[in-house]
Amino acid sequence: MKIAVVGTGYVGLVTGTCFSETGNTVTCVDIDQKKIDKLNSGQITIYEPGLEKIFLRNQKEGRLFFTNSLEEAVKDAAIVFLALPTPPGEDGSADLKYILGVSADLGRLLKPSDYKVIVDKSTVPVGTAEKVKTAILQNATEDISKAFDVVSNPEFLREGVAVDDFMKPDRVVIGTGSERATKVMNDLYAPFVRQGNPIIFMDEKSAELTKYAANSFLAVKITFMNEIAQLCEKLGADVDMVRRGIGSDERIGKRFLFPGIGYGGSCFPKDVQALAKSSTEVNYEFKILDAVMDVNEKQKLHLIPKISQYFGGDLRGKHFTLWGLAFKPNTDDIREAPALYIIDALVAAGATITAFDPEAMPNVKVLLGDKIRFAENQYDALQDADALVIATEWNEFRTPDFDRITKSLKNKVIFDGRNLFDLEHVQKLGFHYESVGRRAINN
Ligand SMILES: NC(=O)c1ccc[n+]([C@@H]2O[C@H](COP(=O)([O-])OP(=O)(O)OC[C@H]3O[C@@H](n4cnc5c(N)ncnc54)[C@H](O)[C@@H]3O)[C@@H](O)[C@H]2O)c1
Structure with missing residues (x-):
């Protein structure tokens, strides 16, 4: 099948790449020209385990393309996925401007004789499928009312294991009242549910609410x-x-x-x-x-009073090592990451920070500039710090070399927001250790 994916971020890139992996020809669109150039030159734009390999393979095999032209992507596609942002608007509701903007563009591009299924993969409030349909029809120059169906197909992938989640989903949820669209979607997803996990068909509103x-x-x-x-x-x-x-x-x-x-x-x-x-x-x-x-x-600031209390209520001039910036391990995504809140609080209290994260440092550098320092590796980050603070449970932080931690830190003090270490073990090693929901080790 020929597929267009509009929006080539975390969801769009994984969706497009995984659909190409099952033999479909996929064209991903994005308005970010730099992203498209990078992808076209064979460079992946997000960190997601396992993605690069299948991205490169399908690009090489001529099944995966990237463009900034919606028209080019949609022209021959039987299915058009919308994997666009739905950020919170000022009042907290999902902002549909990207979805409805592209829907309006689709209205201008669709032809009466060329049936397409338009699929909402973004997370959208109940009633959005109807709004997408209206936006398409309102911008049509011909009668295209029979030329498309709008389907809700929310995505449940988790960053960090997105490829696995996409290739072997627990379930696929599809909201549509159209028999024609049901058949198209069933055929598309058949290779992904061979192990018997269900495709659950329902109405559009229920699908939207399910997510x-x-x-x-x-x-x-x-x-x-x-x-x-x-x-x-x-x-x-x-x-x-x-x-x-x-x-x-x-x-x-x-x-x-x-x-x-x-x-x-x-x-x-x-x-x-x-x-x-x-x-x-x-x-x-x-x-x-x-x-x-x-x-x-x-909860994001749970460690701050503990840190403050340990240092007598005054963090001015204190220097901290921060392990972990991504909102969770195995991703470079820092959106709403608790680490960012910890940085704000510590810096506001007069402290300085050197951070290390295996993947997320470039994104934090763009966001924070020189507000904090970054280290080459987790041990360099420890040099002369008053304490180590852990914000993300990356595997490499789980069994660290405690000798190196001891040699580099000024004080043997760890505040762990992810409960990585065994209490008895750190007690024996002589660390002062505070975590979440467990007794403090007061060495
Ligand atoms: N990230 C996740 O783990 C995840 C999981 C499930 C569902 N979702 C949902 O999927 C949707 C997309 O999320 P994401 O994390 O992939 O977002 P993202 O910000 O990573 O990607 C969105 C992409 O859309 C592009 N874009 C914006 N306007 C465009 C336009 N007019 N035409 C073409 N491209 C355009 C942006 O440049 C960006 O590359 C959201 O609704 C989100 O809630 C996300």
């Missing part, structure tokens, strides 16, 4: 554990024990029970906010979501 419900539920689960962690600290319980105790109950499940310094990224924060806003618009107060947002805001 927000999934992300919001996960945000609730994380936040619930973060609140249990707060309580553990106050009551002297150990959140790791509680986590294991409840996670073995199948109704609760083991995953997403790890407490930390809050969720970040490009999805959970904006999707929880957008669902809360959508609820308000229909006069429904989704109370749990308001609580989740409130708790998460505070």
Whole structure:
């Protein structure tokens, strides 16, 4: 099949590349000319494990193309995916300007005799499929009412394991009332569900809401554990024990029970906010979501009072090492990353920071310039720091060389927002160690 993917960011690039991997011919479009030039020269634009290999292979095989021309991409495509940003607007609702702008352009490009399925892959509020349809029709110069269907096909991939998630999805959700579009989508996704994971067909509105419900539920689960962690600290319980105790109950499940310094990224924060806003618009107060947002805001700064208290309430002139900048491991995405909030708070309190992240430093450099320093590796970052602060659970931070940490740091002090280390172990090594929901090791 010939496919166009409009928007070549995290979702668009993974979507386009994975569809080309199953033999489709895919053209990805973006308005960012630099991105298109880079991709056309065989360079990948995001860090995503496993993506580069299939990107290069399919580009070489002549199945994966990149352009800045919507017209060129859409011309021969049977399916057009919209993988465009839906950032929060000023009031917290999803801003549909990118989606509706491209929809209007599609209206001008579609031809009455050339049926296409227009697929919303972006995360969009309930009713967007209808708005996309209207925008297309309003901008048509001919009668194209039978020349397209709009389908909602939300994406559930996780950054860091996006290729695996896309190639072997837990489920594919497709919202459409059109038989013709159902057949097209079923054929397209057949190679991805060979192991029996379902393609779940439903109406457009339910598909749109499914995505927000999934992300919001996960945000609730994380936040619930973060609140249990707060309580553990106050009551002297150990959140790791509680986590294991409840996670073995199948109704609760083991995953997403790890407490930390809050969720970040490009999805959970904006999707929880957008669902809360959508609820308000229909006069429904989704109370749990308001609580989740409130708790998460505070959780990102969970380590700051601990750090401040350790240093006697005055962080002026203190120097910190920060391990981890990305909002989670295996990605270079720093959108809403808790690390950025920690940086702001420490710098505002008069401290300086040297950071290391295996992939996200270039993005932070663009954002923060010389507000902080960056190190070549995790150990160089430690030189003469008053303490180590951990914000992202990259694998290489999990079993570090503690001798090198000891030699480089001024004080043997670690504040760990991701509970990477065993309490007994760091106690034996003589570190002062504070984490989330566990007793402080006061060496
Ligand atoms: N990132 C994720 O993990 C993830 C997962 C599931 C769903 N989503 C959803 O998918 C959507 C896209 O997210 P993302 O993370 O890929 O965003 P992104 O910001 O990484 O990528 C969006 C791309 O669209 C391009 N763009 C903007 N306007 C354009 C236009 N008029 N024509 C062509 N290209 C244009 C931008 O230049 C950018 O490259 C969002 O709705 C998001 O909520 C994201």
